[in-house]
Amino acid sequence: MLAKLEERFFLMMLVVVSLAFGLVLEPFWGCIFWACAITVIFYPVQQRVLRLIGDKPNRAALITLMLCVLIVILPVLAIGAAFIQEGISFYDKIEKGEINPAGFIDSIRQAFPVVTEFLSRFGIQTDGLREKLSSGAVEASRLLAKEALSIGQNTFGFILSLCLMLYLTFFLLREGHHLVELMVKALPLGDQRERLLFSKFAEVTRATVKGNLVVAVVQGALGGIIFWLLGLPAPILWGVVMAFLSLLPAVGAALVWLPVSLYWYATGDWVIATILVAYGALVIGLADNILRPLLVGRDTKLPDYLVLFSTLGGITLMGVNGFVLGPMVAALFLVFWQIFIDEFQRPHKPE
Structure with missing residues (x-):
């Protein structure tokens, strides 16, 4: 009885000390x-x-x-x-x-x-x-x-x-x-499960950060170049804005170049507007459609719609860090449920 009480008290103190250490590192x-x-x-x-x-x-x-x-x-x-x-x-x-x-x-x-x-x-x-x-x-x-x-x-x-x-x-x-x-x-989760989770953490982090950053840099650079060639003020500013917006799959950089092209259509600059629309849809949009599934979806083994929603949810909840943490949480969610299905829901063989 005394041994169980000591063990429970030790585990409680372990949790308390771990939480206190987390608060110390919070900044x-x-x-x-x-x-x-x-x-x-x-x-x-x-x-x-x-x-x-x-x-x-x-x-x-x-x-x-x-x-x-x-x-x-x-x-x-x-x-x-x-x-x-x-x-x-x-x-x-x-x-x-x-x-x-x-x-x-x-x-x-x-x-x-x-x-x-x-x-x-x-x-x-x-x-x-x-x-x-x-x-x-x-x-x-x-x-x-x-x-x-x-x-x-x-x-x-x-x-x-x-x-x-x-x-x-x-x-x-x-x-x-x-x-x-x-x-x-x-960690008391079982060595095989823990190695699988750590492997998934590394895989998703590497794919998400590397993939999203490559897509952001490519789209931001392409957008900044066309804005500079067309004479729009502050091309670096808009290029960086498009790079940040490209963290949102599917829409991304179009939130910048599409309204600008509409404005040029409205003011009568049809040639410039048409060039921007064609360039945005074919070059900037194609970079997103080709690179993101290759660098993010394939390596994380997550469906495109799950990458989209987890990225949006992560950014909403956690800011810039959420574009990594959102897909990571989604991937770990799938891994935990796969482990549960494989290990706890197997049909028991009759003896």
């Missing part, structure tokens, strides 16, 4: 999450480096981390800086009246009266839409300028978080396999 969950994601993505690279230089884990982890910084971190920081600069410039143009968001709706409404009549049948008034778009554009640009200023003022905090992420990534690259084996021994 750094973003750093920890992305350190784990980068480790999973670059772990195959680290293994190749190990084979090339021999059994030198410290040196292999350092080389892999330097490759990560050169390939991913520095380009992202450069694009982010250009995005912030163009965002502030775009806000200044709206404040000075050089860009009029309300005129955007007026031009489309005058050029396409059928659309106005169609929307009015469903109780949607374009006057209210115009005001909302104008105020929304001002608020969005003001928020962007404010966040840019905040990032500039909190440069030390941002650099500290980045350094902590890279520091943890180094140790995870060096000792990650030992930590996985330790967790397999500690």
